[in-house]
Amino acid sequence: MTKEKVTSQQVAQLAGVSQSAVSRVYTAGASASKKTTAKVHKAATTLGYRPNVLARAMVSGKSRIIGLFVGYLENQFYPDAIEKLSTQLQVKGYHVLIFMASKTAGNIDSVVEEILDYQVEGIIVASVALSSQLADRCRLAGVPIVLFNRSQDGEGLSCVTSDNFSGGAKAARFLLAGGHKKIGYIAGWEGASTQRDREFGFTAALQQAGGTLYAREVGDFSMEKASEATRQMFSEDSPDAVFVANDHMAFAVMDTLRFELGLRIPEDVSVISYDDVPAAAWPAYNLTTVRQCADQMVQETVRILMEQIHSDGMQGQQVAIGSPIIVRGSARIPEGWE
Amino acid sequence: MTKEKVTSQQVAQLAGVSQSAVSRVYTAGASASKKTTAKVHKAATTLGYRPNVLARAMVSGKSRIIGLFVGYLENQFYPDAIEKLSTQLQVKGYHVLIFMASKTAGNIDSVVEEILDYQVEGIIVASVALSSQLADRCRLAGVPIVLFNRSQDGEGLSCVTSDNFSGGAKAARFLLAGGHKKIGYIAGWEGASTQRDREFGFTAALQQAGGTLYAREVGDFSMEKASEATRQMFSEDSPDAVFVANDHMAFAVMDTLRFELGLRIPEDVSVISYDDVPAAAWPAYNLTTVRQCADQMVQETVRILMEQIHSDGMQGQQVAIGSPIIVRGSARIPEGWE
DNA sequence: ATAATTTTTGCATACGTATCTATTTTAGAT
DNA sequence: ATCTAAAATAGATACGTATGCAAAAATTAT
Numbered sequence: 001m002t003k004e005k006v007t008s009q010q011v012a013q014l015a016g017v018s019q020s021a022v023s024r025v026y027t028a029g030a031s032a033s034k035k036t037t038a039k040v041h042k043a044a045t046t047l048g049y050r051p052n053v054l055a056r057a058m059v060s061g062k063s064r065i066i067g068l069f070v071g072y073l074e075n076q077f078y079p080d081a082i083e084k085l086s087t088q089l090q091v092k093g094y095h096v097l098i099f100m101a102s103k104t105a106g107n108i109d110s111v112v113e114e115i116l117d118y119q120v121e122g123i124i125v126a127s128v129a130l131s132s133q134l135a136d137r138c139r140l141a142g143v144p145i146v147l148f149n150r151s152q153d154g155e156g157l158s159c160v161t162s163d164n165f166s167g168g169a170k171a172a173r174f175l176l177a178g179g180h181k182k183i184g185y186i187a188g189w190e191g192a193s194t195q196r197d198r199e200f201g202f203t204a205a206l207q208q209a210g211g212t213l214y215a216r217e218v219g220d221f222s223m224e225k226a227s228e229a230t231r232q233m234f235s236e237d238s239p240d241a242v243f244v245a246n247d248h249m250a251f252a253v254m255d256t257l258r259f260e261l262g263l264r265i266p267e268d269v270s271v272i273s274y275d276d277v278p279a280a281a282w283p284a285y286n287l288t289t290v291r292q293c294a295d296q297m298v299q300e301t302v303r304i305l306m307e308q309i310h311s312d313g314m315q316g317q318q319v320a321i322g323s324p325i326i327v328r329g330s331a332r333i334p335e336g337w338e
Numbered sequence: 339m340t341k342e343k344v345t346s347q348q349v350a351q352l353a354g355v356s357q358s359a360v361s362r363v364y365t366a367g368a369s370a371s372k373k374t375t376a377k378v379h380k381a382a383t384t385l386g387y388r389p390n391v392l393a394r395a396m397v398s399g400k401s402r403i404i405g406l407f408v409g410y411l412e413n414q415f416y417p418d419a420i421e422k423l424s425t426q427l428q429v430k431g432y433h434v435l436i437f438m439a440s441k442t443a444g445n446i447d448s449v450v451e452e453i454l455d456y457q458v459e460g461i462i463v464a465s466v467a468l469s470s471q472l473a474d475r476c477r478l479a480g481v482p483i484v485l486f487n488r489s490q491d492g493e494g495l496s497c498v499t500s501d502n503f504s505g506g507a508k509a510a511r512f513l514l515a516g517g518h519k520k521i522g523y524i525a526g527w528e529g530a531s532t533q534r535d536r537e538f539g540f541t542a543a544l545q546q547a548g549g550t551l552y553a554r555e556v557g558d559f560s561m562e563k564a565s566e567a568t569r570q571m572f573s574e575d576s577p578d579a580v581f582v583a584n585d586h587m588a589f590a591v592m593d594t595l596r597f598e599l600g601l602r603i604p605e606d607v608s609v610i611s612y613d614d615v616p617a618a619a620w621p622a623y624n625l626t627t628v629r630q631c632a633d634q635m636v637q638e639t640v641r642i643l644m645e646q647i648h649s650d651g652m653q654g655q656q657v658a659i660g661s662p663i664i665v666r667g668s669a670r671i672p673e674g675w676e
Numbered sequence: 677a678t679a680a681t682t683t684t685t686g687c688a689t690a691c692g693t694a695t696c697t698a699t700t701t702t703a704g705a706t
Numbered sequence: 707a708t709c710t711a712a713a714a715t716a717g718a719t720a721c722g723t724a725t726g727c728a729a730a731a732a733t734t735a736t
Contacts, residue, residue: 007722018686023724030724033684033732048475053455054392054401055722058691063392065435072421074616079417083410087440090449095456096436097403102425111428117391118433137386255621278412283593284622345692356716361694368694371702371714393692396721 006049015043026051057119066094066305067115071101071127075221075248076277077292078126081148084298085124092306094121101128109134116141122305124148129191130157144308146301149292151193151318158308158316160301164194164274167290167323168201171243171272174288174325176209177334180241180270184215186229186253188245192221195245198274202243214239221245223252230256234263241270241331247277247289254285254330270331274323286329296321344387353381364389395457404432404643405453409439409465413559413586414615415630416464419486422636423462430644432459439466447472454479460643462486467529468495482646484639487630489531489656496646496654498639502532502612505628505661506539509581509610512626512663514547515672518579518608522553524567524591526583530559533583536612540581552577559583561590568594572601579608579669585615585627592623592668608669612661624667634659 008022015022017036024030025040032040043049057063066089073079086096097118099111112134115123123138126148135155138145147159175183185202188195203213217229226249233239234257244250250273257263257271265271273280276291300319308314327333346360353360355374362368363378370378381387395401404427411417424434435456437449450472453461461476464486473493476483485497513521523540526533541551555567564587571577572595582588588611595601595609603609611618614629638657646652665671 005722009722019723020686020688020725021684023722024685027724031684036684048478050451050455052457052722054395054457055691056724057392058396058693058722059724061691068436073417076414076417079411079414079420082417082436083438083440086436086438090438090440090452095452098406098420098424098434098436100421100424100428102421102428113388114428114433117388119390119392140386251620251622259621279589279617282589283597284589343692346694347692357693358695358717359715361692362715365694369714374714390692393721394694396692396723397694399721 006047008049008051011040011043011047011049014047015039061119063119063121064094065097065118065120067099067118067120067123068096069099069101069111069115069123069125069128075246075275076279077149077246077248077275077294080277081126081294081298084294085148085301088298088302092302112138116143121309122146124301124305125150127192130155144305144314146305146308148297148301149194151197156316158304158318160297160304160319160321161194161197162290162292162297162323163320164197164323165201165204167274167292167325168198168203168243169205170201170323170325171198171274171290172202172205172211173209174327174334174337175241175243175270175272175331176206176211177337178241178270178332179334180332182214182237182239182241183211184217184233184239184242185213186226186233186242186244186249187216187218188221188249190218190220195221198245219245219249219253221249223249226250226252227256227260229253231260234261234269238263239269241272244271244273247273247275247280247287249273250287250289250330251279251285254287265330266332272331276326280326281328288328288331289326290323291326292323293321344385346387346389349378349381349385349387352385353377399457401457401459402432403435403456403458405437405456405458405461406434407437407439407449407453407461407463407466413584413613414617415487415584415586415613415632418615419464419632419636422632423486423639426636426640430640450476454481459647460484462639462643463488465530468493482643482652484643484646486635486639487532489535494654496642496656498635498642498657498659499532499535500628500630500635500661501658502535502661503539503542505612505630505663506536506541506581507543508539508661508663509536509612509628510540510543510549511547512665512672512675513579513581513608513610513669514544514549515675516579516608516670517672518670520552520575520577520579521549522555522571522577522580523551524564524571524580524582524587525554525556526559526587528556528558533559536583557583557587557591559587561587564588564590565594565598567591569598572599576601577607579610582609582611585611585613585618585625587611588625588627588668589617589623592625603668604670610669614664618664619666626666626669627664628661629664630661631659 008019012019012022024032025037123145151159215233217233219226219229230253244253272288274290276289280287280289347357350357350360362370461483489497553571555571557564557567568591582591610626612628614627618625618627
């Protein structure tokens, strides 16, 4: 393609000032007189000049780029979060370089290397596990990492999650209060901290009430697997309630219960899950679920990232956002539930 | 944060070669002997060296960055497309800098300026309209643009869409073949070419069969508006079939028909729409819809972009991908439909 | 009006890499 | 072994900007 590069040099020439003067006009906090500022702006608009972010990044070491590393976007929670993240960072003058952890495009580690090649100022990792070498490498390069919706032990990494343990417990108490006796759980991918913490919270609350898990299957956060898990779980001696590790799977579970097994929700079986993605509120599902407050999670993520970027070698922060239960119609509502 | 920058200079020193030798080792198609290549690689791994993409971009003029400008991600079609786009570009050595056209972060034009500031090699615009000044500006800067799922007249811009006209026509013929007499249409945002073309195709096919549109409302591609449009359309003398401009709205339409108006689908009213997002296949909706083949659209988008990047001042290309109708259960199936 | 201070400015340099040019090394041919 | 052609290498420069430094201009104080 034909190029037409307008440089600060050309602007300087047209404005009759030095290149450094032009640079100072576009650098916040640098000194330039009213007169030169005006001349420069005039020349700049005439030529259509805009500072080259990449060149600026080279000399200043600030790329204004945040690397976003994300596993998959099928679960609506993530697009939602990406939109919010990108928008908030944009406001702060940063932009998001996105990297998919797809299987086809090499392994995780090589992708992180690619991210670092772009001299990003920070990395947000959503729904992907990071090897400790990688974490070290980023630490060495001075690039802060924030895990979004995942936590990872032992690395001292910053992370932002919802309070999965307490959220899981809330789900259990809700089902117990509804008088359910045979409560099943459909797990997500067992390598995920979210899965683990939700299950811990859920079973802990069950046990505290003297109950126990009636059935358990694994859905790996996939709809197909979740359907299969449902068939398995309801093949004999069906539970009267199921907690599903996230909404995405819950949709599949509900569809399987209704359209394959002919069960009514919540009359025959209560379903409750976790996330509160937009579709949970759609009348077809009307799903009772524990909300992950994407707005707050994003806000905290951005805050931590900014703090780490602007301070030297700051400690990792672990933040868990409160997760309220959103009562809709997919699970029997306990008598006198406030 | 603390920095530890490893430069080609340091690698050169350790390897006992010149900086240019190191550069040539990492530049495809440059000449370097087996021996130096080995020495350089050894030194590079020792120090943990990787070329700085930004510095490379400065001198070569190739940033390996593609700007992706997207309106909103609520409609699952877009996250899906983004995932595919990003993955395919990653394979080709490009990466995606994402920009949200949110209302909170300034107007469209300023966002495009920001994209250009990053010296992107190309821009993909999804579901956003571009002013002609902007298009000119990009042309001037030598940055090719491809519109994704939108077309725009008169600018000579490249675009990739599905064949919306013929897709709309297919929807009409399907409903007609099903014996429907009172056919309504719920439009998307009327500024969108996709909306326009789908409607043209739909009404053209109706008229060709001697029919005419029985009712029409506007849903603006929003679920709330679509629900409202549905209530309006079915407030008196209801249609026996509705074509909805995209799946995203169709979900709201179906929910409203079923849970507010108590109508059965497809017994009382047939619903058909456009996109075939994953949720369309969920049993709760089981939506008959015209498929936009995201894979092919993405593939064409990437192809065109690459062509434009690697050739000087190439003509814009307009590509429309075939859009098959996917028959499920939300619309009455015509007798003997193959 | 002069001196002391502050602000503004231009010059030179640096950021990390690719690439052009000239030179040296290597391989090939006689 | 000598000459020629090809390959490899080091040195120098350029990309577009920010910034330290010293000189110049503008402002203030005396």
